[in-house]
Amino acid sequence: MEDVFRDLDPRGQGFVPYKEIQRFYSAQVGSPINEELIKTVVSSICGDGSLNVPEHDFISVLEELERRYTIESEAYWDFQALDCYGNNYINLSHALLLFREYHGDLFSLDIWRSFLESRETPESDVYFDELPMWLSAPIGNSCPSSQKEIVQEEFRLERIQAEAACRQLKETDSLVDTMDLKREEKERRQEHTEHEVKRKLQKWLTHGLAAMLKDDTGPDGDTAEEPLNLSNKESIKTTDVLSLLETKYSLLQDRVLMELSAHVASIESEKAEIFKKLKKMTSKPQSKKFEDEELSQLVEKTSLPFTFLGMLGDLSDKDCGRRQEFEALRVQLLEQGKSEVEVDSHLRIVYNQTMKSKWRLKRIM
Numbered sequence: 001m002e003d004v005f006r007d008l009d010p011r012g013q014g015f016v017p018y019k020e021i022q023r024f025y026s027a028q029v030g031s032p033i034n035e036e037l038i039k040t041v042v043s044s045i046c047g048d049g050s051l052n053v054p055e056h057d058f059i060s061v062l063e064e065l066e067r068r069y070t071i072e073s074e075a076y077w078d079f080q081a082l083d084c085y086g087n088n089y090i091n092l093s094h095a096l097l098l099f100r101e102y103h104g105d106l107f108s109l110d111i112w113r114s115f116l117e118s119r120e121t122p123e124s125d126v127y128f129d130e131l132p133m134w135l136s137a138p139i140g141n142s143c144p145s146s147q148k149e150i151v152q153e154e155f156r157l158e159r160i161q162a163e164a165a166c167r168q169l170k171e172t173d174s175l176v177d178t179m180d181l182k183r184e185e186k187e188r189r190q191e192h193t194e195h196e197v198k199r200k201l202q203k204w205l206t207h208g209l210a211a212m213l214k215d216d217t218g219p220d221g222d223t224a225e226e227p228l229n230l231s232n233k234e235s236i237k238t239t240d241v242l243s244l245l246e247t248k249y250s251l252l253q254d255r256v257l258m259e260l261s262a263h264v265a266s267i268e269s270e271k272a273e274i275f276k277k278l279k280k281m282t283s284k285p286q287s288k289k290f291e292d293e294e295l296s297q298l299v300e301k302t303s304l305p306f307t308f309l310g311m312l313g314d315l316s317d318k319d320c321g322r323r324q325e326f327e328a329l330r331v332q333l334l335e336q337g338k339s340e341v342e343v344d345s346h347l348r349i350v351y352n353q354t355m356k357s358k359w360r361l362k363r364i365m
C-alpha cells in the first residue's frame with residue numbers, strides 16, 4: 001500500500017486529494033464512485049471538512065470505502081427485490097426492513113427517525129437514492145431498539161399506509177364522479193342540440209324559412225312572441241332565402257357596429273357619430289374602406305365582448321343561467337303555495353316580457 005500511496009502522491013506532499021482517491025477506487029471497482037460518498041468517508045476518517053488523505057489514514061479510508069460500496073451494491077439488489085412492480089420506489093415498511101437488515105442487532109429507531117426527519121415528506125414512499133448513505137453509515141453511539149419498540153413502529157407504518165391508500169381511493173372516486181358528471185352534461189347538451197335541430201327543421205318544413213329564422217321558444221317550448229303572420233308555402237324561392245339572409249346580416253352588422261362604437265368612443269356623445277362613420281365605411285367598396293386611418297387603427301385595436309356565434313344567438317352559458325333562474329323562481333313560487341298551473345303561467349309571462357325587451361332592443365339597433 002505504501003507504493004500505491006507514493007504513486008498517488010508523486011510530489012511527496014504526505015497526503016492525497018480526495019479526487020485522486022475517487023479516481024483510483026473507481027478504477028479498482030470498474031465503475032464510477034459517487035463523489036459525495038468519497039467526501040463522506042474522507043471526512044469521517046480524516047476529520048470534519050478534510051478533503052485530503054494523509055498516509056497514516058490511507059488504508060482506513062480504502063477499507064471504509066470498500067465496506068460502504070459493498071453495502072450499497074447489495075442494497076441495490078435488495079431494493080429491486082422489494083420493488084416488485086418496478087415503480088422505482090418502496091413503501092416505508094420495506095424501507096424499515098432494509099434498515100433492520102443492514103444494521104443488524106445494532107438497529108436503532110433513533111437513526112430511523114433521523115432518516116424520516118431528513119425527508120421533505122416523511123410519510124411518502126422511498127426511492128433508492130435516499131437509502132445508501134443511511135444504510136452504510138456507522139451506527140455510532142445510538143442505543144439498539146427493543147423488539148417491542150420495533151413492532152410498535154411497524155404497526156404505526158402500516159396504519160400510515162392504510163390511511164394513504166384510503167385517501168387515494170377517495171381521490172380516485174371523486175375524480176371518477178367528476179368525469180361521470182362531465183360526460184352526463186355533455187350527453188345532455190348533445191341531446192338538447194339534436195332536439196333543437198329537429199325542432200327547427202320541422203318548423204322550417206311546416207311554416208317556412210322565415211319562421212325558422214325568427215324562431216324563439218320559451219322555457220316550456222311555447223313561442224314567446226305572438227304568432228307570425230306567415231303564408232303557408234309549399235316551397236320558397238332562392239330570392240326569398242337571400243332576402244331573409246340579407247335582412248339578418250344587416251341586423252347583425254348593425255349590432256357589431258354599435259358594440260364597436262361603444263368601445264371606440266371615449267365619451268357617450270361620440271358613439272352615434274362613430275356609428276355613422278362605420279356604417280358609411282361598410283357601404284363603400286372594399287378597396288375604399290378604412291381610408292380614415294385614425295378610425296381604422298382604433299377599429300383594429302378594439303376587442304369586442306361577443307363572438308360571431310354569440311351574435312347569432314349561440315349563447316349556451318346565458319341559456320343555462322336563464323334556465324337556472326327560472327328553476328329557482330319556480331321553487332320559490334311553489335314554496336309560496338302557488339299551484340303548478342299558476343307557476344307555469346307566471347313563468348311564461350316573465351319569459352315573454354324578457355323576450356319582448358330583447359326584440360325592442362334589436363329593433364332600435
